[in-house]
């Protein structure tokens with residue numbers, strides 16, 4: 088698995104789905120999630136040669152820093168934290184166990200930064216069950232876990248982020264950040280499974 092293929096696959100997947108992410112954010116937010124993710128990952132892809140020359144952990148730290156700098160809104164610092172902290176926690180050895188531990192460490196930092204937890208209709212509602220599937224060694228279940236988890240945000244009432252301003256009116260729509268997290272997970276799996 089090359090770092091270059093991983094980053095181009097994740098970045099291009101989010102850019103391809105920017106309009107969908109924006110439509111989701113139009114329903115329960117301010118309609119910029121697709122624009123935010125596209126801006127962030129276009130900046131990452133513009134720096135691809137430098138990023139891909141690094142070991143995976145260093146590359147992830149660089150991706151995180153770029154997202155913090157280029158993406159406004161809530162998702163920039165939160166996804167920036169996620170990528171940077173996975174990079175910081177991941178050593179040279181990349182196995183399901185080391186990835187599970189690194190993603191867990193990163194999720195704790197995202198929770199702290201967002202003052203958020205699962206059940207609040209955010210990206211965490213996808214990231215946490217995906218981490219659990221990796222930690223359980225249940226790698227074949229990750230794709231379905233991510234899809235089910237994103238779909239499960241539809242009936243939730245938002246407790247964090249802009250969508251929480253809508254109260255009960257946030258119910259009935261998928262959380263945009265849950266969907267972008269699902270897209271990231273799916274594109275990583277495509278690379279790991281040799282489908283990208």
Ligand code: ADP
Pocket residue numbers: 112116117118119120121123124159160161162163165200201202203208209210211247248249262263264265
């Ligand atoms: P903004 O809400 O500032 O416009 P985006 O639209 O880019 O930023 O991102 C919105 C997404 O960020 C939400 O759908 C949600 O998944 C995620 N999010 C927002 N606030 C939080 C938080 N406190 N903790 C975790 N995730 C959050």
Ligand code: MG
Pocket residue numbers: 112116117118119120160249
């Ligand atoms: Mg928004």
